[in-house]
Amino acid sequence: MLFAVKMDVALPRDLDADVRADTLAREKAYSQDLQRGGEWVSIWRMVGQYSNLSIFHVADNERLHEILWNLPLFEFMTIEVTPLAQHPSDIAAG
Numbered sequence: 001m002l003f004a005v006k007m008d009v010a011l012p013r014d015l016d017a018d019v020r021a022d023t024l025a026r027e028k029a030y031s032q033d034l035q036r037g038g039e040w041v042s043i044w045r046m047v048g049q050y051s052n053l054s055i056f057h058v059a060d061n062e063r064l065h066e067i068l069w070n071l072p073l074f075e076f077m078t079i080e081v082t083p084l085a086q087h088p089s090d091i092a093a094g
């Protein structure tokens with residue numbers, strides 16, 4: 001199943017600098033592991049926003065929920081999930 005996921009990040013201004021650096025490093029490693037595994041298909045920065053738009057290819061809703069719930073930045077994010085279906089005009093789909 002394919003999903004578009006928008007993640008808006010809002011880190012508190014008074015967040016301890018070490019906690020901030022550690023959380024961002026863990027987020028990057030977590031994301032890159034899932035990208036290497038093929039479930040996190042792509043990640044794009046949204047211009048002018050501390051947000052990303054990502055595409056996930058996962059087995060089911062429960063797996064996507066598990067991935068998102070375990071994001072190191074989860075508590076600092078607002079997440080919007082959009083399920084995707086094939087478009088009939090997509091030449092890649094045949």
Ligand SMILES: O=C(O)CC1=CCC(=O)O1
Pocket residue numbers: 007009027028029031050051052073
């Ligand atoms: O968009 C961000 O910066 C948050 C994020 C999600 C995965 C990642 O590496 O950073």
